[in-house]
Amino acid sequence: MPHSCRFCSTPLETVVADLGATPWSNSFLEPTEEAIAREKAFPLKVMVCSECLLVQTTETVPADEIFNADYHYLSSFSTSWLDHARRYAEAVAERFALDGRSQVVEVASNDGYLLQYFAAKRIPVLGVEPAANAARIAEGRNVPTHVAFFGRDTANALVARGVRADLTAANNVLAHVPDIADFVSGFAILLKPDGVATFEFPHLLRLIEGIQFDTIYHEHYSYLSLAAVERIFAACGLKVFDVEELPTHGGSLRVYAQPVTGTRPTTETLAEVRAEEESAGLTQMPTYAAFGKRIASVCDGFRAFLADARSENKRVAAYGAAAKGNTFLNVCGLTASDIDFIVKLSPGSHIPIYDPARIEAVKPDYVVILPWNLTDEIVAAHAYIRSWGGRFVVAIPQVRVI
8 A cells, every 4th residue: 555654644655764663662462471472563664755755654644642641751860861952951941041931842751751850950840741651750750841742732731821931842852753744833822922842853864874763653643854844834934044963862952942023143054054955865865765775784784783792602682672773673574593692582683681780790792782872881880790791782883703
């Protein structure tokens, strides 16, 4: 059945990657035959729109089945991410002169990891978060939180309550919304006329350069370039005036947008990133069509590493049951016979997941870091594996033994 762009309805013709059928990356299982029998797999294929350049999954898993009251991910688990959030709060509070008369709203505010830093400066905050368990934690941090999915309706409801934002933040959520037009339009409604909206998202250019296919999963409906974001924003009442390149998540962008009537001038950095994407071919369909062919070489390289380890009677474990790790394991066709452990089971691969203390108890020869974007943090926290000669391994974009 032909697919159409979920933003502009243009028929989709160019496949970026077809990763087969996989379970939801965060749908962890109980270790029973019944649970395994009930497990569902869904097609995981991404295509690019030749009109608006939005790279997107072809299947839409209902968002309320993923981001529900039991959603597993809590932002405060990562100390490096907390530090990133603190630095952002300090920078934008100074740049846009935020104070006690301002209003900061974060969409997908999770457990209050970011807004707590604005609240500490006595800047009024409000979180919007669909996962009730995360919202409860945020409330405990004195971060008022409205439990809802964000879009036009939620924005209008907040405005009716008297909420208008000087600053909105949306970190690593733009890719998670199936109706991106409704989502972005909500910010144009919620912002004050001179307000600023910031969005952080993994940069599609870095995904392609680094063969980061493991960041493709059902919960990520979109894979975003600056070119696509600017086109989408313009149609939804926003315009980008600045952008920063960030190291997070393997290479991200932070875009600064304002209402289309805003008067802030565009920056040189914005022009530079536009030119970089153009030079890399992100406006040309052959660039996307070539990507899928590079995935097989990554999997082949890692399977060869595992075969060598087995031939030497080495034990291989993995660290981190994050979504990207589950995509990697499933696409490479790995099971518990390949990796000893990462009680629940990881989706698809059914590799048992234990507490990190298991590493010290078993003393594996290799520990594969699945959330490679946190490599430095994980290596520093678990340097004790060196005491028995253990080594860390990262598999993307190629196998690297640390």
